[in-house]
Amino acid sequence: MRLYAAVAVSGFRRYATYRVATAAGVFTNTVFGFVIAYTFVALWDERPHLGGYDQSQALTFVWVSQGLLAAAALLGGGFQEELQERIRTGDIAVDLYRPADLQLWWLAADLGRAAFHLLGRGAVPVAVGALAFELSLPADPLRWLAFLLSALLGVVVGFALRFLVALCAFWLLDGQGVNMISALMCMFFSGMLLPLTVFPGLFGEIARLLPWAAMLQVPVDVLLGTHSGTGLARALGFQVLWAALLLGAGRALQSLATRKVVVQGG
Amino acid sequence: MAGNELSDDGFIELDGVEKVFDVRRKAGFLRRERHRVRAVDGIGFRVGRGEMVGYIGPNGAGKSTTIKMLTGILTPSAGRLRVAGIDPSRERAGLAHRIGVVFGQRTTLWWDLPLRDSYGLVRRMYRVPEARYRANLDRCVELLDLGALLDVPVRQLSLGQRMRGDIAAALLHDPEVLYLDEPTIGLDVVSKAKVRGFLREVNAERGTTVLLTTHDLTDIEQLCERVMVIDHGRLVHDGGLAELHAAGESERTLVVDLERELPPIEDVPGARTVKVEGPRQWLAFGTGQSAAPIVAAVAERYPLVDLSVREPDIEDVIARMYAGGKGL
Numbered sequence: 349m350r351l352y353a354a355v356a357v358s359g360f361r362r363y364a365t366y367r368v369a370t371a372a373g374v375f376t377n378t379v380f381g382f383v384i385a386y387t388f389v390a391l392w393d394e395r396p397h398l399g400g401y402d403q404s405q406a407l408t409f410v411w412v413s414q415g416l417l418a419a420a421a422l423l424g425g426g427f428q429e430e431l432q433e434r435i436r437t438g439d440i441a442v443d444l445y446r447p448a449d450l451q452l453w454w455l456a457a458d459l460g461r462a463a464f465h466l467l468g469r470g471a472v473p474v475a476v477g478a479l480a481f482e483l484s485l486p487a488d489p490l491r492w493l494a495f496l497l498s499a500l501l502g503v504v505v506g507f508a509l510r511f512l513v514a515l516c517a518f519w520l521l522d523g524q525g526v527n528m529i530s531a532l533m534c535m536f537f538s539g540m541l542l543p544l545t546v547f548p549g550l551f552g553e554i555a556r557l558l559p560w561a562a563m564l565q566v567p568v569d570v571l572l573g574t575h576s577g578t579g580l581a582r583a584l585g586f587q588v589l590w591a592a593l594l595l596g597a598g599r600a601l602q603s604l605a606t607r608k609v610v611v612q613g614g
Numbered sequence: 615m616a617g618n619e620l621s622d623d624g625f626i627e628l629d630g631v632e633k634v635f636d637v638r639r640k641a642g643f644l645r646r647e648r649h650r651v652r653a654v655d656g657i658g659f660r661v662g663r664g665e666m667v668g669y670i671g672p673n674g675a676g677k678s679t680t681i682k683m684l685t686g687i688l689t690p691s692a693g694r695l696r697v698a699g700i701d702p703s704r705e706r707a708g709l710a711h712r713i714g715v716v717f718g719q720r721t722t723l724w725w726d727l728p729l730r731d732s733y734g735l736v737r738r739m740y741r742v743p744e745a746r747y748r749a750n751l752d753r754c755v756e757l758l759d760l761g762a763l764l765d766v767p768v769r770q771l772s773l774g775q776r777m778r779g780d781i782a783a784a785l786l787h788d789p790e791v792l793y794l795d796e797p798t799i800g801l802d803v804v805s806k807a808k809v810r811g812f813l814r815e816v817n818a819e820r821g822t823t824v825l826l827t828t829h830d831l832t833d834i835e836q837l838c839e840r841v842m843v844i845d846h847g848r849l850v851h852d853g854g855l856a857e858l859h860a861a862g863e864s865e866r867t868l869v870v871d872l873e874r875e876l877p878p879i880e881d882v883p884g885a886r887t888v889k890v891e892g893p894r895q896w897l898a899f900g901t902g903q904s905a906a907p908i909v910a911a912v913a914e915r916y917p918l919v920d921l922s923v924r925e926p927d928i929e930d931v932i933a934r935m936y937a938g939g940k941g942l
Contacts, residue, residue: 447710
């Protein structure tokens with residue numbers, strides 16, 4: 349276990365090395381935050397209480413999304429392409445002869461990365477948003493704690509999904525097709541474009557049950573206080589369930605891949 | 615468990631090991647043709663504990679495939695393979711603690727981290743006790759000259775520095791066997807010498823078994839008493855370096871610069887002139903022969919200005935060997 353803690357720390361440090369990239373990311377998240385915030389202001393002026401949020405809650409949704417965007421790797425980034433590249437070039441051989449578990453290793457590294465991105469990329473946009481707009485951020489420290497737990501689970505679900513996508517490279521060699529599909533699904537079904545609560549009927553029901561909802565919609569709702577008491581437990585349970593299911597699928601795919609693996613190159 | 619009854623001369627044991635890949639080739643718009651590639655085609659050998667063996671062959675001969683099977687990354691299609699009595703592909707994680715691997719073309723280090731941090735991860739991964747880790751690291755730092763590099767991120771290291779860093783990383787957990795896949799590829803003379811010196815020392819002092827693939831004959835000459843040659847997935851030679859040259863009918867070349875242009879030298883016993891270019895002439899002679907009497911004979915009879923002796927190229931040796939259908 350201490351190994352994986354060390355891996356997580358190295359993941360954190362690795363991303364902390366690139367200060368210019370971090371600054372550029374913070375700037376982009378902030379600009380995007382303003383663009384989407386003004387769009388939402390216009391939308392909620394027309395349709396107050398759309399999706400069950402008042403305007404200040406909708407704006408909180410925008411800025412917390414921007415804060416979580418890098419940490420949950422909603423627009424990609426992180427380990428997925430790196431792992432695919434290692435599979436494609438055969439560098440995966442190095443990972444496979446080590447006395448360490450592939451999935452746990454990458455999960456630890458990704459959690460380290462996410463921790464850095466939450467602090468380095470998340471804090472500033474949310475602070476800027478809170479200065480520029482009236483947000484409904486909770487004063488209750490327990491709510492923040494629940495949010496952090498939910499965000500962590502969201503990162504794990506996101507990792508588990510991308511691990512599955514990355515392992516496809518063992519069979520496909522070129523992962524670009526599945527990457528594109530996966531990125532598109534994530535962008536829409538996480539709630540990054542519009543909160544999933546906005547969508548009506550059966551489509552909305554299904555969208556809120558898919559794993560991507562666990563990555564953004566659920567953590568933001570936890571922060572907004574949409575869930576309380578058993579509702580909160582159910583929301584976190586929903587995330588845990590998807591995390592367990594997808595990590596399990598990842599394990600199965602991993603053992604299948606390593607058993608029939610063809611390591612590329614000399 | 616079967617296979618535990620190994621004697622000392624069978625630390626690594628291969629019997630009729632094969633590896634067949636199914637490769638799909640495009641044969642039309644949507645049609646794919648399957649065909650089988652026998653990367654390793656029935657190989658058997660034994661390597662004793664503490665031996666240092668060269669494993670050579672042309673590109674695509676099956677060297678890396680063999681190493682991958684020995685580390686357990688690839689499962690043999692047929693045959694029996696044991697390392698320290700263990701079937702690597704079945705007990706990959708268990709064996710991993712006992713082996714060290716260096717792939718010259720790949721790195722086991724973490725690109726963005728300083729060398730020291732990479733070693734810290736390796737220490738945790740292999741659960742190396744602190745004191746032993748210290749001692750091993752200090753020794754590697756001293757012998758591989760890594761002192762100034764420990765705090766440099768791996769991406770900023772030169773190829774030679776990175777390779778030395780990789781070799782140290784593979785030895786921090788005191789592996790019983792070390793697989794080196796082209797450890798001197800792309801290195802300059804000084805780095806090569808450093809790496810070779812270090813490997814010799816590790817083998818002599820720790821009794822680490824070493825299996826080394828390379829294209830550089832000098833690696834083999836300076837490190838290995840035994841060399842195995844593989845071509846088209848089959849072992850075509852297993853023995854000493856001298857026998858390899860004999861089997862490959864390879865020749866050394868004496869290059870002499872004379873004072874002036876002269877007709878080809880013909881009266882030196884044991885050597886024949888293979889090329890003349892102005893005052894320079896090339897004389898070929900057997901690898902088992904000493905160059906001294908030939909040099910003496912030339913110097914006695916001709917106005918000699920300068921000379922050099924060229925060793926046969928390993929690729930040539932293998933090529934000639936294979937073209938001649940020689941094998942064991």
